[in-house]
Amino acid sequence: MFCYLGIDFGTSGARGVVISFEGNMLYSVRYPWEMSNEGNLTTCWQTALFTLLEQIPSELRLQIKAIAINGTSSTVLLCDASGELVDAPLLYNDDRGAVMLERLGHVAPANHTVLSATSSLAKLLWMSLQPSFAEARYFMHQADWLGFLLHGKLGISDYHNALKLGYDVENFRYPEWLEKLQIPIHLPKVVAPGTAIAQLLPEIAAKFGFPSYCLVCAGTTDSIAAFIASGAKLPGDAVTSLGSTLVLKLLSRTRVEDARYGIYSHRLGDLWLTGGASNTGGAVLRKFFPDAELERYSREIDLGESSSLDYYPLLKIGDRFPINDPNLPPRLEPRPDNPVEFLHGLLQSMARIEARGYELLQQLGADKLKRVYTAGGGAANDTWTAIRKRYLQVPLLRSDNTEAAYGTALLAMGGGGESVGGSNAIANNAFPRL
Numbered sequence: 001m002f003c004y005l006g007i008d009f010g011t012s013g014a015r016g017v018v019i020s021f022e023g024n025m026l027y028s029v030r031y032p033w034e035m036s037n038e039g040n041l042t043t044c045w046q047t048a049l050f051t052l053l054e055q056i057p058s059e060l061r062l063q064i065k066a067i068a069i070n071g072t073s074s075t076v077l078l079c080d081a082s083g084e085l086v087d088a089p090l091l092y093n094d095d096r097g098a099v100m101l102e103r104l105g106h107v108a109p110a111n112h113t114v115l116s117a118t119s120s121l122a123k124l125l126w127m128s129l130q131p132s133f134a135e136a137r138y139f140m141h142q143a144d145w146l147g148f149l150l151h152g153k154l155g156i157s158d159y160h161n162a163l164k165l166g167y168d169v170e171n172f173r174y175p176e177w178l179e180k181l182q183i184p185i186h187l188p189k190v191v192a193p194g195t196a197i198a199q200l201l202p203e204i205a206a207k208f209g210f211p212s213y214c215l216v217c218a219g220t221t222d223s224i225a226a227f228i229a230s231g232a233k234l235p236g237d238a239v240t241s242l243g244s245t246l247v248l249k250l251l252s253r254t255r256v257e258d259a260r261y262g263i264y265s266h267r268l269g270d271l272w273l274t275g276g277a278s279n280t281g282g283a284v285l286r287k288f289f290p291d292a293e294l295e296r297y298s299r300e301i302d303l304g305e306s307s308s309l310d311y312y313p314l315l316k317i318g319d320r321f322p323i324n325d326p327n328l329p330p331r332l333e334p335r336p337d338n339p340v341e342f343l344h345g346l347l348q349s350m351a352r353i354e355a356r357g358y359e360l361l362q363q364l365g366a367d368k369l370k371r372v373y374t375a376g377g378g379a380a381n382d383t384w385t386a387i388r389k390r391y392l393q394v395p396l397l398r399s400d401n402t403e404a405a406y407g408t409a410l411l412a413m414g415g416g417g418e419s420v421g422g423s424n425a426i427a428n429n430a431f432p433r434l
């Protein structure tokens with residue numbers, strides 16, 4: 001029996017998931033981040049990677065046919081010709097690139113996704129002005145570099161990670177405007193996520209007891225891996241993440257971009273994954289209710305009645321999607337004395353914002369919403385689900401799986417070259433290779 005390994009390097013830790021050919025999870029292992037010392041960050045990643053490999057039972061390791069890794073989007077680094085880092089990596093939320101936006105604004109098309117302080121390209125420009133740049137040969141994303149540790153090839157990336165570097169995912173090339181920046185470095189060669197890059201390095205296969213034919217495949221980013229894990233796979237399928245914030249992703253045959261609302265599209269095979277993120281969400285609920293109260297009060301909500309409260313729940317001023325207004329004030333008044341009524345108003349208002357978000361994506365050209373998978377802490381709330389169903393008017397399903405590592409294991413299965421038959425084998429079926 002063959003199996004497939006997906007590894008997720010997320011914001012709170014790393015996780016490995018081994019799945020069978022049928023898409024069943026066979027083993028899951030976690031490595032939490034304990035230190036925040038940037039100087040040791042790549043040592044920490046390397047230790048995490050090899051510790052995860054070691055913890056997989058040896059009989060399973062022997063059957064792993066392909067491995068893929070996802071990283072956090074826009075976590076980037078520079079390395080020399082042998083793959084050694086020349087400086088500390090810049091993490092996904094590092095905004096030192098802000099000082100490069102003016103220069104970038106003269107070159108990149110208006111409203112391009114690279115025009116953000118945390119984009120990979122803004123970070124690369126900032127890095128190019130540091131003394132350590134003289135020794136740099138390759139610019140890589142976190143997932144690219146971790147993949148290199150396993151297959152030994154420098155300078156290969158996937159088009160999910162490369163989007164915020166400016167890579168043109170419509171035409172599969174770096175755009176001409178990027179050349180005007182004249183950055184003297186190897187930009188990664190970009191392949192489709194899940195593409196088999198090379199066999200596992202023989203010394204690693206031997207050390208950890210993997211088969212010598214085990215393939216290492218191109219990875220993806222953490223949020224796309226989580227989308228793939230959900231089970232969503234057809235145009236009109238969406239995933240709402242009810243975590244600290246409200247994040248919508250809708251699979252569409254058309255590409256939708258609108259920088260005003262922070263909307264852009266990732267390519268997923270022949271489809272486009274479009275979406276937006278609102279600052280409303282579970283963080284506002286948590287400000288007023290501990291999780292246990294949330295559960296109890298939610299059960300007491302009378303679903304036969306609609307709440308008359310019309311809120312825009314935010315922790316602080318401003319939202320971008322579905323209302324683009326940096327000065328939008330939180331609207332949480334009037335607040336009834338009864339906490340059940342207050343919670344009803346909050347949940348219903350968030351359901352309205354979610355529905356407005358999907359409406360906006362469709363108005364901008366995305367496919368008609370057909371069904372919504374739900375992930376995140378709020379997915380467990382049946383009362384909220386019932387309220388959301390009233391607004392969304394489509395079937396709501398719980399995500400098959402919410403683990404990014406699981407989605408990345410599915411990508412590895414596609415890259416492992418199987419003629420896939422399992423119901424979860426979306427990497428090959430719904431997102432065809434290019």
Ligand code: ADP
Nearest residue numbers: 243244282283285286291294295376377378381
């Ligand atoms: P993130 O990873 O974005 O921090 P999670 O997916 O872990 O978020 O979800 C945590 C959020 O879920 C919290 O903000 C919390 O308020 C919310 N939450 C937890 N339990 C419930 C519930 N029963 N109903 C609604 N929201 C909930």
